[in-house]
Amino acid sequence: MTFASPADFRAALADLRGPDQGAIAAARARQAELTKPAGSLGRLEEIALFLAGWQGTARPRIARARAAIFAGNHGVTVHGVSAFPASVTAQMVANFEAGGAAINALSGAAGLELVVTALDLDKPTADFTIGPAMTEAECLAALNAGAAAVAGDLDLLTIGEMGIGNSTAAAALCLRSFGGAAADWIGPGTGVDAEGIARKTAVVERALACHLDAPADAFETLRRVGGREIAAIAGAVLQARRLGIPVVLDGFIGSAAVAPLAADNAAIAAHCIAGHVSAEPGHARLLARLGLEPLLALGMRLGEGSGAAVAVGVIRAALAAHDQMATFAEAQVSGSL
Ligand SMILES: O=C(O)c1ccc[n+]([C@@H]2O[C@H](COP(=O)([O-])O)[C@@H](O)[C@H]2O)c1
Numbered sequence: 466m467t468f469a470s471p472a473d474f475r476a477a478l479a480d481l482r483g484p485d486q487g488a489i490a491a492a493r494a495r496q497a498e499l500t501k502p503a504g505s506l507g508r509l510e511e512i513a514l515f516l517a518g519w520q521g522t523a524r525p526r527i528a529r530a531r532a533a534i535f536a537g538n539h540g541v542t543v544h545g546v547s548a549f550p551a552s553v554t555a556q557m558v559a560n561f562e563a564g565g566a567a568i569n570a571l572s573g574a575a576g577l578e579l580v581v582t583a584l585d586l587d588k589p590t591a592d593f594t595i596g597p598a599m600t601e602a603e604c605l606a607a608l609n610a611g612a613a614a615v616a617g618d619l620d621l622l623t624i625g626e627m628g629i630g631n632s633t634a635a636a637a638l639c640l641r642s643f644g645g646a647a648a649d650w651i652g653p654g655t656g657v658d659a660e661g662i663a664r665k666t667a668v669v670e671r672a673l674a675c676h677l678d679a680p681a682d683a684f685e686t687l688r689r690v691g692g693r694e695i696a697a698i699a700g701a702v703l704q705a706r707r708l709g710i711p712v713v714l715d716g717f718i719g720s721a722a723v724a725p726l727a728a729d730n731a732a733i734a735a736h737c738i739a740g741h742v743s744a745e746p747g748h749a750r751l752l753a754r755l756g757l758e759p760l761l762a763l764g765m766r767l768g769e770g771s772g773a774a775v776a777v778g779v780i781r782a783a784l785a786a787h788d789q790m791a792t793f794a795e796a797q798v799s800g801s802l
């Protein structure tokens with residue numbers, strides 16, 4: 466068990482390591498020697514430096530990369546907050562296992578090992594409009610399931626989720642972590658209409674009122690208005706940080722899992738790349754609050770780690786250029802005047 470208690474989780478979140486500045490400096494020096502005008506590969510250059518810092522080497526690589534997908538069920542679905550029935554969560558997990566989901570195709574295309582963790586699907590979280598979604602023990606177990614999906618020898622981790630109703634939980638997490646109005650964080654999710662959005666807004670407002678006087682630290686917010694797959698993502702992101710593994714986040718729900726952690730320690734997202742900005746309207750606002758600039762904007766809103774997996778293609782391209790290009794000296798090309 467990685468996090469022995471809520472206090473242990475809080476201590477880990479309070480004690481975050483930074484990237485290897487020497488490796489970043491060495492990678493920057495190499496970039497300056499490659500046969501291109503300085504800065505001409507734009508964000509690709511920043512990605513190479515980012516991976517150098519977290520992998521602790523001037524020549525980062527992606528030999529072993531994993532897509533970790535977490536699934537959970539939500540008691541809040543009793544309020545009609547999703548366009549799909551809660552039974553779809555387990556059905557989609559079976560689809561992941563059979564190889565028929567988008568993430569199967571996209572993780573394969575990106576060269577990612579797919580690891581699916583289904584968390585007590587037959588035991589939905591409690592309805593968080595009337596009490597905490599999870600007990601302390603349940604939340605801790607989910608955090609640890611997330612941490613357990615992170616292997617020490619990974620060069621990169623991408624993260625995804627599946628959970629009917631979890632865009633409502635994600636909105637509640639964002640509101641409790643960053644404030645604003647419920648409407649700032651609510652969107653159609655799987656595709657609810659205007660009445661569905663109004664129902665989601667009322668549900669999130671009731672949830673926030675229910676937990677108003679409760680402690681607002683990361684563990685309590687995850688436990689009260691999160692979900693098992695969401696807490697698992699939080700545990701995986703924190704464990705990856707402890708191991709120095711860079712993370713690619715996916716869409717609105719995957720990013721919202723980090724929101725309570727960021728409210729306690731703004732440095733938590735430093736080892737994360739936002740793979741994409743999803744079409745869920747709160748995602749752009751959330752990424753801005755996390756200090757992350759999305760790599761892609763493809764109008765995707767699927768979840769299950771799909772946008773993060775697509776972004777890995779760009780990240781691999783960044784490393785290919787960084788690693789394989791000739792220097793000005795090697796290619797006998799004149800440098801800038
Ligand atoms: O990743 C996103 O930005 C995203 C946006 C909308 C929906 N989803 C997925 O759809 C489900 C949540 O939507 P809902 O309507 O059931 O709350 C869940 O399984 C997510 O993976 C995901």
Ligand SMILES: Cc1cc2nc[nH]c2cc1C
Nearest residue numbers: 549553627655767768769
């Ligand atoms: C079919 C389906 C697939 C999904 N994948 C992630 N969330 C999803 C929600 C639905 C409804």
